[in-house]
Amino acid sequence: MTIGVFDSGVGGLTVLRAVHRRLPEVGTAYLGDTARVPYGTRSKETVTRYALNAARLLVERESLGALVVACNTASALALDALRDKLDVPVIGVVEPTAARAVSESKNGRIGIIGTPGTIHSGAYEREVRRLNPEAQTFARACPLFVPLAEEGWTSGDDEIARLIAERYLAPFREDGIDTLILGCTHYPLLEGIIEQTLPNVVLADAAEAVAAALELEPSARPEKTPLRRYYVTDVPKGFRLVAERFLGREIEELLEVDLG
């Protein structure tokens, strides 16, 4: 059985990277809908249609044991539809990451960062409050973090990265948070710089939370020769460089597919 990981673009490769680390002997198939990225600006109907369409391609081509929806927007808007229409267990990023944050936080003050779309959706706040109605949440959009991660300007010595992180994250010190949800698949690349900026805050990262949730899936069984396949709907120039930066290793087999 193969674990499918679906994202609107390259960001979900950070989730796949964590899956590879935790479950090195499980076969994986990634699908990045790079032709239609980003999902964050589209309607619920469109996101649901795209996500179903993408998920079905993975189900048809691979013998899936579970499907991870690494895309924050699709997790927030299309998870019920995917669970309804597909016969495999579907794991989104919002639930396990919020659960991790709630269990890590001691003072119940939880920060959330993400793209403007994710922050305005309020999905993480709702999930945190569902799990702990006493929790207080502080959410901020960090629009420069995505291009920063894609450029690879993520080192703790990088003055630009340092200053941007300081400007976005300093208000969380005033808020007194002890836990911060990284509500965007790009942000694990910035973990070092975020830790440096908020040294006493625990980071709740979707990649680790999802990989931990997957360990509990009975279908995530080790294989003798686990395959790792990568489907994308478009291969923009420079794609491999950025993708391998996110994945942290070489992409062996990159297949371009057409979702129409």
Place this chain on the structure above:
Amino acid sequence: MTIGVFDSGVGGLTVLRAVHRRLPEVGTAYLGDTARVPYGTRSKETVTRYALNAARLLVERESLGALVVACNTASALALDALRDKLDVPVIGVVEPTAARAVSESKNGRIGIIGTPGTIHSGAYEREVRRLNPEAQTFARACPLFVPLAEEGWTSGDDEIARLIAERYLAPFREDGIDTLILGCTHYPLLEGIIEQTLPNVVLADAAEAVAAALELEPSARPEKTPLRRYYVTDVPKGFRLVAERFLGREIEELLEVDLG
């Protein structure tokens, strides 16, 4: 007669701002396809379909004297189709901006900055070389400039803006350019910081170049009470704030339309 200005999102408002400045008595209608932004990652067929669709809405609702395609991607991919299908004069951003750069440059060494999509398309380079086969072009994508402009971190005192501009633009000093094409509608907001970084370089800005080209259009006639209407296909949270930053004034009449 009204001047229509079409863009995939808010960026084209910098072009509209220049039109308002140069032709204050001409009525204008703006259409930002904010539901389907960005166009840069889509195929030529999709961009052409979206652009035709958007242009037709303006033609149906307004009595257009000319249509400005402020979107770089649509200018590069869909201008011929628009000229073919529409009965009004169509002005893109690539041709007037490249023409301005070629006429300003004394040493024939011309820099080009834009989004990764625009830079990889090579549209500005082709147009510069068509106008001056002897010209040498140096093109660089600057992915952090768009979110920087949208955040409003554009002041010359802003350390982050200064460092990002220095990192992206310093290589142009080595190249010895004397003219730089701002190949993205967001970049006029960064003009101050770009001038500060490359003080001896002339900036060729689409907004000014297009507004100058419009002055030559016989249909751009003054009106007693020029209307200024703004159509968008989606109103994301915080839209008005960002839009008014780009336009440099208040948006009187914002209409949401559905392009399907």
